[in-house]
Amino acid sequence: MSGQSLLVPGKLSPTRTVPASIPRPEYVGKQGPTPYDGPEVQDAETIERMRIAGRIAARAMEEAAKLIAPGVTTDELDRVAHEYMCDHGAYPSTLGYRGFPKSLCSSVNEVICHGIPDTTVLKDGDIVNLDVTAYIGGVHGDNNATYLCGEVDEESRLLVERTRESLNRAIKAVKPGRRINIIGRVIESYAKRFGYGVVRDFTGHGINTSFHSGLIVPHYDSPHHTTEIKPGMTFTIEPMLTLGTHEYDMWEDGWTVVTKDRKRTAQFEHTLVVTETGAEILTLP
Secondary structure, eight states, X not given: OTTOOOOOOOOOOOOOOOOTTSOOOTTTTSSSOOOOXXXXXXXXHHHHHHHHHHHHHHHHHHHHHTTOSTTOBHHHHHHHHHHHHHHTTOEETTTTGGGOOSSSEEEETTEEEOOOOSSOBOOTTOEEXXXXXXXXXXXXXXXXXXXXXXSOOHHHHHHHHHHHHHHHHHHHHOOTTSBTHHHHHHHHHHHHTTXXXXXXXXXXXXXXXXXXXXXXEOSSOOTTOOOBOOTTBEEEEOOEEESSOSOEEEOTTSOOXXXXXXXXXXXXXXXXXXXXXXEEESOOX
16 A cells, blocks of 8 residues: 555546436525524434435445446546436435535545545555435435455555444444434544544534534544434434544645545445434435
């Protein structure tokens, strides 16, 4: 991995179109979304619609991930996910969100999150995160995962495996009556066993009819986030672990976030609904 070149911005393809028959989120064509003022606890009908959105997002991500291989561009991954969502009547939630130009986020190697798909060509040994959100039935389903491209070094492979495990452990910690910071406490305590950094400034979030409801789900042990977890709440958990510092820089595009020391990072995410006894994953294919 020591010989791995750092990522540089590629060129963007033209904006992909979405059939006019597919309903858009309210923020499309605006500078930003209307602030959400509804409840974090959702009714059964909304949750059922979120199952549909989550399933489409998960399957779109799976379809794009099938193409991950040396020589493939991140723009091609975006095309596949975009077409899958549109073919299934869903709008790609990231497309036009605060001006984001593509239908998924593709974050390679040292990119923590929000990488923009472009002419970047994947190389043997890369790790790449795909973050896909689908909007259908007036609600969003949001998930991401980090994939291996070709033959990946052991240090990176373990980072990916352990980041997935940190999400699994965090999901198991979700119980009604607990505070939301139990999630970050579990993730951070696990990551510390391996000396990993835990990104602090990008978090999980409430999600429902709003892409980001305002509820914050930190991935570190934060004494300030004490919202009580209640049945029917819907939110994402999406830990970002790094081989070095949790500090970051942002590219001039205003989106792409990279580790300050340019060491590798991995992320996994699911959208959840809190049940009477724990949590149900809504983003399963």
